[in-house]
Amino acid sequence: MSPAVSSWDRFLETFFNAKVMVKYWPDIAYGMLVTVELAVLVVISGLAAGLFLALIRSLAIRPLNWLIVFVVDLFRALPPLVIIVLIYFGFPSIDVTPSGFVSTWMSLALVLMAFSEEIFWAGITSVHKGQWEASRSTGLSFGQTLVNVVLPQALRLTIPPLTNRTIAITKGTALGSVVAVSEILGQASSAVSNSYNPSPLILGAAAYLVLFLPVVVLGRWVEKKWSWKR
Amino acid sequence: MIQTFFNPEIIAASWPIVLSGLLNTILLSLIVVPLGLFGGLILALLAGVKTPWVRWPLMAWVDFFRAFPPLVLLVLLFAGLPFAGLELSGFACVAIAFFLNTGSYYGEILRAGIDSVPGGQVEAARSTGLSRLQAMLYVVLPQAVRNVMPDLLSNTLEVVKLTSLGSVVAVPELLYQARQAQSLTYNPTPIVVAAIIYFLLLWPLVRLLSRLENRALAGRR
Numbered sequence: 349m350s351p352a353v354s355s356w357d358r359f360l361e362t363f364f365n366a367k368v369m370v371k372y373w374p375d376i377a378y379g380m381l382v383t384v385e386l387a388v389l390v391v392i393s394g395l396a397a398g399l400f401l402a403l404i405r406s407l408a409i410r411p412l413n414w415l416i417v418f419v420v421d422l423f424r425a426l427p428p429l430v431i432i433v434l435i436y437f438g439f440p441s442i443d444v445t446p447s448g449f450v451s452t453w454m455s456l457a458l459v460l461m462a463f464s465e466e467i468f469w470a471g472i473t474s475v476h477k478g479q480w481e482a483s484r485s486t487g488l489s490f491g492q493t494l495v496n497v498v499l500p501q502a503l504r505l506t507i508p509p510l511t512n513r514t515i516a517i518t519k520g521t522a523l524g525s526v527v528a529v530s531e532i533l534g535q536a537s538s539a540v541s542n543s544y545n546p547s548p549l550i551l552g553a554a555a556y557l558v559l560f561l562p563v564v565v566l567g568r569w570v571e572k573k574w575s576w577k578r
Numbered sequence: 579m580i581q582t583f584f585n586p587e588i589i590a591a592s593w594p595i596v597l598s599g600l601l602n603t604i605l606l607s608l609i610v611v612p613l614g615l616f617g618g619l620i621l622a623l624l625a626g627v628k629t630p631w632v633r634w635p636l637m638a639w640v641d642f643f644r645a646f647p648p649l650v651l652l653v654l655l656f657a658g659l660p661f662a663g664l665e666l667s668g669f670a671c672v673a674i675a676f677f678l679n680t681g682s683y684y685g686e687i688l689r690a691g692i693d694s695v696p697g698g699q700v701e702a703a704r705s706t707g708l709s710r711l712q713a714m715l716y717v718v719l720p721q722a723v724r725n726v727m728p729d730l731l732s733n734t735l736e737v738v739k740l741t742s743l744g745s746v747v748a749v750p751e752l753l754y755q756a757r758q759a760q761s762l763t764y765n766p767t768p769i770v771v772a773a774i775i776y777f778l779l780l781w782p783l784v785r786l787l788s789r790l791e792n793r794a795l796a797g798r799r
Binding site: 359362363420421422424425426427428429430431433434437438441442466467469470473516519520521522523525526532533537540545546549550552553556557560561563564565568 | 579642645646647648649653657662736740757760766770772776780784788
């Protein structure tokens with residue numbers, strides 16, 4: 349009887365060591381702050397840039413559109429970690445030294461920009477041509493038509509795919525740990541090597557669940573609520 | 579600029595390393611994509627069981643692994659398991675993490691696909707004498723897969739891109755090899771080359787997806 353109990357105790361002491369967890373909790377909490385900060389910056393700048401590119405694309409200037417399509421394809425095809433490494437280790441060679449935080453932010457924002465541009469653009473093109481013609485003929489300018497007639501219809505359509513994609517890309521903030529950003533995973537990993545105990549990693553995993561589980565559940569709800577019934 | 583980011587001598591010198599990385603990336607993808615699909619198929623088939631005892635744990639399982647960044651899962655396996663006396667190679671950790679993580683995504687997609695097949699199809703198939711399993715395999719699944727093909731392809735693209743995480747646990751795939759070459763040569767050229775290879779490898783898929791998605795979204799009105 350006793351050996352089983354003692355090995356269970358050893359398991360608890362290894363992976364759920366209260367002393368280690370209490371000691372490194374402030375580090376993980378700080379990591380959560382950095383993760384949230386990074387995530388908010390990525391979401392705002394990525395979505396804004398994506399919408400901006402989609403609006404430029406709707407002006408239908410040929411060479412500009414080719415450029416936009418190329419940039420979008422580029423950042424959809426490249427793994428985010430490759431972009432982070434490229435910025436972090438590549439730029440110093442031309443005497444620009446972005447921090448790990450800035451590298452991660454830029455990379456994820458570029459990726460979100462690419463994906464959201466595609467989605468915004470698909471939304472805009474899905475609005476029937478007659479809507480453009482009708483509103484232009486009532487005397488609205490191109491800009492007014494876009495903002496007051498087309499975008500409200502287009503955006504509604506884009507919400508479910510946009511929510512899912514945004515959540516997926518935001519989880520990429522963990523990649524920052526590779527370039528020494530002190531977000532949750534980075535903090536947890538260094539705590540593990542300082543304490544020779546994996547408990548901080550369990551704590552870090554719990555921190556991710558606390559942050560992202562509500563978002564995933566929200567995403568599921570949004571998808572259901574806004575989806576088009578076939 | 580060209581000397582820094584596109585140095586021909588360094589390209590020539592690092593080419594064998596980078597090429598071996600490319601082969602490993604392809605190999606890794608050929609293993610983890612079917613593995614994820616297999617995991618997803620199990621989840622999707624289980625989702626058809628309406629008992630709450632299966633339904634709720636299943637939903638929790640899927641949401642759990644969707645909320646977990648794959649890199650966190652990978653590091654947890656790679657750095658955490660040795661403390662339990664279980665020392666796995668980086669490659670094994672990647673395989674397990676992908677099975678759990680991408681399996682959940684594939685599962686969600688396949689479940690949506692199965693839901694999209696009208697119930698009458700199952701009834702018709704069953705009434706011709708097919709068993710439940712046969713009806714699922716021969717009637718429902720082929721239609722389900724076709725209905726969610728764009729999503730399946732899009733997830734596969736993400737999975738192939740995710741294999742770059744292997745570099746964190748020393749799996750010698752494309753990014754890892756490029757970084758090795760970079761630190762040997764003190765020059766970012768190998769990483770640029772790796773990025774170009776990723777782009778050339780995945781661009782056709784991105785083009786195809788972009789067309790499929792545009793059509794899908796526009797077709798809903």
